[in-house]
Amino acid sequence: MPPQLADRHTRRLRRPATERTPEFDLSYARTGPRASTPVVVIPGGPGLGSLLPYLGFRRRAAQGGLDVIMVEHRGVGFSRADLRGRDLPASAMRISDVIDDIAAVLDHEGIGQAHIVGASYGTYLASAFGARYPERVAGMLLDSALQSAESLNLERHTVRELFWRGDTATAEVVHALIDQGVDSRILLDVARAAYELGGDELLLPVLRQRANHTHTAAWSALQLYATRDRSIVRFPGFYEFDLAGVIGFRELGYGGTPDGLPLDPALTYSEIADLFPAFAGEPFDLAAETPKFTWPLVLLVGTRDLRTPPPIARAVAATARDAVLVHIENGHSALESHPLALLNAIRALVRGREHALPGAAAAINRLPRRGLAARIPELLGAATLVESTIRP
Structure with missing residues (x-):
């Protein structure tokens, strides 16, 4: 990434060469506020x-009095290349090295302790x-906890109970789409994204329109947003x-073994699996480590x-x-x-009031939703309404 694209808050830390990683x-x-x-x-x-996508997030955090650090993941954006401008090698991509990068930033900033917040993969x-x-x-917050590569069966159970086995309108349309020959992998990608973004209120109209028409704008947009194939590498x-x-x-x-049944999350990354190495094992046993955590x-x-279905966090x-545990809609x-x-x-968490959060969940749910992802349900809902008017 050209350095001139970085904002004025961006800093750089020279990371030394190791057996696996060149200097970068x-x-x-x-x-x-510090x-x-x-x-x-x-x-x-x-x-x-971590830098370009979250400018607005950091601005709102600063307005709320939070001192926030975000580290650009090695191999991404402004941390992608070595000193000669060459992409970092695959050997440099290790979780242990990524967390060492975070520790090095804390050292560079003269910070002894920090509150560590992760979202999705970031929770691992x-x-x-x-x-x-x-x-x-000092404290930790896990937003959509991912704690093990072994949660695939739980994902399968969750999506199939909701979209396949249930006696619901959603399951009925999903079965119809499978019978029509719609690719099961893409169907899961789209249905999962629509449900997570807007629940059944968004999902059902999208599925029904797809069942009645070969292509719809909402379906295509969700497929582009959610499908993990070469187009978004x-x-x-x-x-x-x-x-x-x-x-x-x-x-x-990520390259899980399919079980041969419909709506298998193991297929999410299957289109690009040949570009990456096979699973070699997790670097940490987080189930064994979590009981040792002494912080809030x-x-x-x-x-x-x-x-990352709720049973993982529980x-x-x-x-x-x-x-x-704080459940939000x-x-x-x-x-x-x-x-x-x-x-x-x-x-x-920073103020030591984390135990009041469950009781504040209703108020948190009423907060306005910001950012591009938060606007997607509104935009897709409008597209679905327009298409249902034009093509009933």
Whole structure:
């Protein structure tokens, strides 16, 4: 990424060469009023940028008095290349190295402890950071907790109970679409995204229109948004899965083995699996590490989350020493779809008021939704309404 595209808050930290990684500059941003214990926010992915996509998030965080640090993931955006401008190699893509990058930024900023916040894939990094650097963690917030590569069966059960086995209008239309020959992988991608973004109110009209027409604008938009194929492997500065995706496949099992049944989440990344290494095993046993966490832990749970279903967070809370579960009316990753909810939860954690969060869930749900992902249901709903008028 050209350095001139970075905003004025962007900083660079030289990372030394190792056996696996050439010397490169790691980029990060720190915004807001300085605090002795800032907040490190780790987005999802792997492959999501931390700098360009979250300018608005950091601005709102600063307005709310939060000192926020976001580190550009190695292999992405402003942290993509070595000093000669060459892409970092696949050997540099390891979770252990990513969390060492975060620790190096804290050292560079003279920070002893921080509140560690992760969303989706970022929750694995946050928990791994806690396991490796427990003395650096003042508190932790996991937004849509991903804690193990072994949650695939839970994902399967959740989506199939909702979309396939249930005696519902949704399941009826899904069966009809499968009978019509609609690709099961794409159907799951679209249905899951629509449900997470807008629930049945958005999902059902989209499915029904697809059943009646070969192509619809809403279906095509959701497919573009949700499908993981070669067309979205790289969107510079925002989503760059082509390098960082090595972590997803090698260490988190993104290339799962299909079970041969409809609506299998194991197929989500199947179109690009040949570009990445096979699963070699997880670098951390987070189920064994979580009971050792001594800090306050907040688990933000979307009631419509199908990618990291709520039982995952409940299992984490059951083993943690000091955990708070906060259920909000949302899909996957509040950082993307309901950032004001996440910011309010972060402020409660920073102020030591995290145990009041469950009682504030209704108020959090009433907060306005900001950001592009939050506007998608409104835009898709409008497209569906227009198409139903033109093509009943």
